[in-house]
Amino acid sequence: MLPVLRSLFVVVIAFIFQAAVVPHISIMGAKPNVILIVAALYGIMHGPSAGALAGFTGGLLCDLLSGVYVGLGLLSKSLVGFFAGLVQRAIFVENIILPMAAIFVATGISELVYVVFLFLLGETVPLKLLIVNIVLPTAIYNALLTPFVYAALRRFMVAKQDTPAVRIAEKYN
Amino acid sequence: MPEFFSKRNYLIILGLIFFSMAILTIHFREGENGPIHRLQRLVMAATAPAQMAVSNSLQPVRDGWDYLAHFGDIKRENRRLKTEIGDLRQTVGELQSLKSENTRLRKIVKFKDKAEYASVPAHVIGKPSSNWRSSVVIDCGLDDGIDRGMPVVAGGTLVGQVTEVSGRAAKVTLLNDVQSGVSVQVRRTSEVGIVKGQLKNQRLVLQYISRDSSIKQGDKVVTSGLGGVFPKGLDVGKVLKVSQSVYSLHKIVEIAVPVNFADLEEVLVVEYKDSFDFSQVSR
Numbered sequence A: 001m002l003p004v005l006r007s008l009f010v011v012v013i014a015f016i017f018q019a020a021v022v023p024h025i026s027i028m029g030a031k032p033n034v035i036l037i038v039a040a041l042y043g044i045m046h047g048p049s050a051g052a053l054a055g056f057t058g059g060l061l062c063d064l065l066s067g068v069y070v071g072l073g074l075l076s077k078s079l080v081g082f083f084a085g086l087v088q089r090a091i092f093v094e095n096i097i098l099p100m101a102a103i104f105v106a107t108g109i110s111e112l113v114y115v116v117f118l119f120l121l122g123e124t125v126p127l128k129l130l131i132v133n134i135v136l137p138t139a140i141y142n143a144l145l146t147p148f149v150y151a152a153l154r155r156f157m158v159a160k161q162d163t164p165a166v167r168i169a170e171k172y173n
Numbered sequence B: 001m002p003e004f005f006s007k008r009n010y011l012i013i014l015g016l017i018f019f020s021m022a023i024l025t026i027h028f029r030e031g032e033n034g035p036i037h038r039l040q041r042l043v044m045a046a047t048a049p050a051q052m053a054v055s056n057s058l059q060p061v062r063d064g065w066d067y068l069a070h071f072g073d074i075k076r077e078n079r080r081l082k083t084e085i086g087d088l089r090q091t092v093g094e095l096q097s098l099k100s101e102n103t104r105l106r107k108i109v110k111f112k113d114k115a116e117y118a119s120v121p122a123h124v125i126g127k128p129s130s131n132w133r134s135s136v137v138i139d140c141g142l143d144d145g146i147d148r149g150m151p152v153v154a155g156g157t158l159v160g161q162v163t164e165v166s167g168r169a170a171k172v173t174l175l176n177d178v179q180s181g182v183s184v185q186v187r188r189t190s191e192v193g194i195v196k197g198q199l200k201n202q203r204l205v206l207q208y209i210s211r212d213s214s215i216k217q218g219d220k221v222v223t224s225g226l227g228g229v230f231p232k233g234l235d236v237g238k239v240l241k242v243s244q245s246v247y248s249l250h251k252i253v254e255i256a257v258p259v260n261f262a263d264l265e266e267v268l269v270v271e272y273k274d275s276f277d278f279s280q281v282s283r
Helices: A003-020 A034-046 A048-066 A072-086 A097-120 A127-153 A164-172 B007-029 B035-069 B071-109
Strands: B119-126 B135-138 B151-154 B157-165 B170-174 B181-186 B192-197 B203-210 B220-223 B235-244 B250-256 B266-270
Touching: A003 A034, A003 A048, A003 B035, A034 A048, A034 A072, A034 A097, A034 A127, A048 A072, A048 B007, A048 B035, A072 A097, A072 B007, A097 A127, B007 B035, B035 B071, B035 B119, B035 B135, B035 B157, B135 B157, B135 B266, B170 B266, B181 B203, B181 B235, B203 B235
Parallel strands: B157 B235
Antiparallel strands: B119 B135, B119 B266, B135 B170, B151 B157, B151 B266, B157 B170, B181 B192, B181 B220, B192 B203, B203 B250, B220 B235, B235 B250
């Protein structure tokens, strides 16, 4: 399968999982954001453009399904995919703790970007409620779910990390 | 990290922001039949079967868990219900004779039937997939007579409004969604306010109640019927807490809703459509 088609397939499967399964696995009201994890993993493993594209497609589908503000989720998720790609040098997927930490931070940033734009559009929800009830639980849940999503996606994602270790390994292969 | 702040990266970020804002603007400005709204309905219709399949396949697991978790309660409730059934049978007998008497009398005085609105029962097949929105997908749509704007009730309480409809599915935005706002009336004091959602499961906030109001805990809150969006008199909840900020002109009123928005399984869509023509007002 062509890499673009394969990526599209992965994002669509992640979207169906997000729409149909995620609502049933919420813990104390917090739901994980599988699309965000997939976008960040694409960024980490394939670079900024792939991460942004995965976030863009998945975010758009999620916005179309649940969003009143179609375009906001798309922005936050594609930015996460893009920035995850920019810091890919520092994150080795062989050590799963680093991607987990990265996705914890990425979720926080993504949700805060969303909150900022919600406030700009006139939505007023108490900040403490947002952080305690939504941002923090989602970030923890996403981080804990990362190894499972990574394990499920591994066969679709051939790592192309541009790290010094990978370059040395490629040189001697 | 020199490449982090490169010109190319700035351009990509600006491009993403621009594109997202463009989609947001088009979505706001286009009508109900615009391309993005049509795409939304298409995505909802396409995902409804998957949501229904997962929801149906998980139902036995949920039922089993509920049964185990509430076994003691179920036994006690069963005993109580059996007693209640006996009492109710007696009441039904009495009511049936009253009903036939009522029908006879209505014919005599040509009284208008008060059951103004029919309702369509529906199952919840999709729950919100995002933490930021509170809405559910139901298994009824245009084919069943459901239309945008119709109120949705569960357990006799208003829970939301139909906001998107496709042929066989519809999206209901729940009252605890941050975008929802319902004009309500405090039954005892007749004061009118707006109930807003804050993504809490059984709590809503009542706004614009004057600081001089005598509103108190336990006061019943119903829809006011103002604006014609919802019919008058639908139950919304009861006042749970009233507080007052020093600087605010209004009281801070918290409403307790008897329905848990996260656990909705069956709902009734009230076939009520706002028929008031506002254009007539200015003439």
